[in-house]
Amino acid sequence: MATPLLQMQGISKRFPGVIALNNVSLEIYPGEIVALIGENGAGKSTLMKILGGVHQPDEGQILIDGQPLVIKSVNDSIGAGIGFIHQELNVLDNLDVASNVYLGREPLMGGPLKLVDSRKMHNEAQVYLDRLGLGISSRTPLDKISIAQQQMVEIARTLSQKARLLIMDEPTSSLTLTETQRLLEVTKELRSQGVSIIYISHRLGEVTEIADRVVALRDGNNAGGLAREEISHDRMVRLMVGRDLERFYAPPPQGGEKKPILEVENLHTRRYPNRSVSFDVRQGEILGMAGLVGAGRSEVAQAIFGVEPPLSGTVVLSGIPLNIHTPQIAIKHGIYLIPEDRRKSGLVLDMAIRENVTLPALSRYSKFGLIERAAESTGSTKICETLNVKTPSVEVNVGNLSGGNQQKVVLAKWLSLDPKVLIFDEPTRGIDVGAKAEIYKLMRSLAENGVAVIMISSDMEEVLGESDRIAVMHEGAITGILEREAASEEAIMELAVGGAKPANSLASE
């Protein structure tokens, strides 16, 4: 067999507190499409960032054409013929196509002024555009073309850098079905031109269609591979999941029928205006919301909380229909959100813990509109002690706390306010194990005290360990609600990638 284009051998990478990659190997041959699959956090992106020169491996080596190569920077990676197509596009939409293709490498006229040789740049860019079958001029401004076409411009850029290995990270996550088909065709075309492709996707239907080989990662380890003829939806799901759950979750008590507190009917969010979402949350339960990143779970949470009011739909709290179009109304009714990005939306980082904790409830700590500092201080100190926030005093700026303690401060904002419904969006992202266990325990005790808890999480273990029921979303719609007894990683993955037969769901879109 030919020499592999790329060999990654025994790659390990540790970050503080986590082993991201443990002795992972990967080989890519010229002109093949290899799908890299795995759950969120399995180590796919870390592995690719090592290839892209963003991270350096702690152990292991990389060989290109059989020759060892140290990739220390993004430029080393580009020099080695590796091109990256990120999930988030990296284009400047105020420039035209050719300027984007040649950004930072513009052909020059020569001479001291370093003027850009515009004609040469456009002519050369057009060659790559034509090679990709992209029927647009190199002079088209980027903001005049679709996301899919912008992505093609990115591919043209990597080709112009003489890339022989293309890494595509979730390339279809924001494309429509026809655009997806077009991209898959281009990918196959590139393969026939001898370009190798690492294709990262959660969409197993696409993988089945184009991959010559599948490599799966799980928890930072090689979980196995599948040859072309072995690729099937079921086998891929089995490779991605399947491990023992740790026992630090607080399991629900056995109880009788619970009545619904929050009923959501036919909710349409701005992100997915054509999908309607209906579900209920019962008193004292934790409803897990699973799904892949971008499935529309946060949008549902933001719609219920009123930060991004829904286009239509009803939210009924304890039998009373509410019209929530601002967070103030949600808060008035005891519906609170612990947002996904706590540093951006959850906290004012340059303010003291005290000021953050009391922000949504200042009227409780004031008389005639004037804040009573002492009451504020005692109140916030008390709740921080209850939640075990590790800090010398409540006057410390929140920005100086660790992730786990910051999350507890966000919780502290709402806990004193008598919650009826609490929505946690990725409550333990970037939080160490100890604080995680505390947050799980707290969630369970809230539920036991009659609060309806919604937990959005991309962490499969967390969803399975902590939820009473699990609603799974796919592309803006709920594809199924699983009872705790019926839930398994396989079952969730099935629903998260679009239901039992993903090929059909792709076609019916």
Added chain:
Amino acid sequence: MRKELGIFLLLVFLCIVTTLKNPLFMSRDNLHNMAQLVGMYGIFSIGMGIVIITGGIDLSVGSAFALLGVLLALMLGQWHWPQVGAAVFIIAMGFALGCLHGFLITKVGLQAFIVTLCGLLFYRGMARFITHDSTPPGLSSGDAFQGLRTLATGDIASIPYQFIILIIIAAIMWVVLHRSIYGRYLFAVGRNEEAARYSGINSRRIIASAYMLSGVLVGISAILLAFYTPSISPSSHGNFFELYAIAAAVLGGCSLRGGEGSIIGILIGTVLLQVLQNLVVLLGIPSELDFAVTGSVILIGVMADQLIKARSARKKPVLAT
């Protein structure tokens, strides 16, 4: 108070140097004159400071003075409005301009810089248009309008009214900004609007209210200024005043990124600016250098502040776990 200490020391230093070089600086007349100016500038600088704390800016202040000033002169001198009516109308006009800015910034979603830059051009143009670019009869001479004149330029126990009005407004605004729920919201919105919104604060309304509040203070200062200046020339009355206000606020510790600042700081900044103007005259520095001196002292002050902040940030421990 610790945050304002640096700028306060700079102020004390400048006062001592100026007094040593020219004892006239501490004379009764000079102090009285400065107190008048500090009073007028301080009032609208506080308004500017509040706008800056929410992360905004108001460039239209000087032109608003011109528009409100000529209107006041016309109302009193030519249309024979009652004094109280005219004063209330001017303050209401200031408020209305603030409402307009707030609406355009928070509802239409334009940038504060652009909105108020357009205000700067538009109000100046209107002031010149309604007067046909001719200076209306001044308010500072003659015996007419005694009531407003006393309020605007008189003394109590040889303390100018302007200064007393500033102290009253500053005291009220200190409570509002540093002790009230509303004040806390202003800071929260300025620091992180999104987090404020997620905490149930109507951040748009808070931002708009800052411009309205500032508008009221601009209205009050416009009256004082109209009586203080010998003549209200539509094309030059109030020129650059927004920049003095911004300078005072920034010197006093307001960050243009929003979320930072204090009333005490703004007051010290205002005084410092007036001392600088005064010092140019008293030390015999060529008056052409007036702006150059002011500019360099502001630069030095802000740089020193930055250095102090960077140093104290390095000392602050980052908590583990």
